[in-house]
Amino acid sequence: MEESSVTQRQEESAKIQYGCEHYRRRCKIRAPCCNQIFPCRHCHNEAMSSLSNPKDRHDLVRHEVQHVICSLCDTEQQVARVCSNCGVTMGEYFCEFCKFYDDDTTKKQFHCDECGICRVGGHENFFHCQKCGSCYSVLLRDNHLCVENSMKNHCPICYEYLFDSVKGTAILKCGHTMHMDCSAEMARQNQYRCPICSKSVFDMSRTWEILDAEIEATAMPEEYRYEVKILCNDCNNTSEVFFHIFGHKCCHCNSYNTRRIVPQ
Structure with a gap:
């Protein structure tokens, strides 16, 4: 019982000590693509995307990770939730398919079989749209314009790949998608057209009324x-x-x- 309490205290302490800016976790991953060790796939992708030689730049395929290194005892081992050497739980949330660990369960992580990746926000709050090819908020069920595989594209503003982006995504009136932050920045810059199809993405009725009045007053x-x-x-x-x-x-x-x- 005493040994169990010590292990529990170690885990609670390790939740604060280990991880990176993206995730709190008690393991690192060995990237099979370059055989290097990183705290998470985002750390890997950021490091690889900044290499001077474009030919060396690459992204990590999450499902291909086979080995992790325990942050407490430095034991390298096959992907698993619990360290095979010291017995520490390497992540409160663990997805064996995505090779994903995270201690912050307030994110309400869940794995979507149809997307093939883990999402955040609680499974009960999302549904998978077969035509768009991604999970959306239940508020958008039967309430959005479907565009086939719309999420499997890059954000037209920042050009980050939307499907597995950790940022929130907005569906425009025309059915195209972009990051919520990018959409908000468009509004701040008074840009009202979709960058892809040029349709109005905001309610412009008041603006059109103002133009009516200005045109009528200016011969x-x-x-x-x-x-x-x-x-x-x-x-x-x-x-x-x-x-x-x-x-x-x-x-x-x-x-x-x-x-x-x-x-x-």
């Missing part, structure tokens, strides 16, 4: 009173409207998210 000189052909990015319809320096309004959906079609 164009006689030499600029001619019609132009436009294509609407929001509804994909074409219109012929009078030219105005402030913008051109779609005759079909009333959006100003349009572009002028220049005759060839």
Whole structure:
């Protein structure tokens, strides 16, 4: 009983001492791709992506990890939750498939068989969308525009791969995806178009009303009173409207998210 209490105290102490900026854990991993030891796959990827020779840069495939090193006794061993030498639990959360360890269980980690990786946030709060190919919040069930394998792309703002990113992801009205932080930064920069398809991703009705008023109050000189052909990015319809320096309004959906079609 006394030995068990000592081991428990060691584990509690080790939760604070060991790990990295990404995860608290009591083991390191040996990367099979380069045979080097790192605290986690993110540490490996950051180190490898900064190598001077582009040919040497590479990412670690999490499922290929076979060996871990206990942080308490330095014993290298096959992937397992408990150290084969000192008996310490190397991670309160452990996924044998992903070779993933983490002591911070407040993240509510869970493994999605269909994604093939571990997610955070609690299994009960997510569902797997078969068409989009990823887990989404249950709030989006039957409430989002599906784009096939939309998460298996890079964020159009920061270009980080979205599928296994640790950052939160937003689904835009058009169905394309990006990081929540990147979407918020777009809004701060007054960028309202999807970087991929150019459709409006925010409610622009108030902005369009302001443009209506400004255009009505600002008459164009006689030499600029001619019609132009436009294509609407929001509804994909074409219109012929009078030219105005402030913008051109779609005759079909009333959006100003349009572009002028220049005759060839």
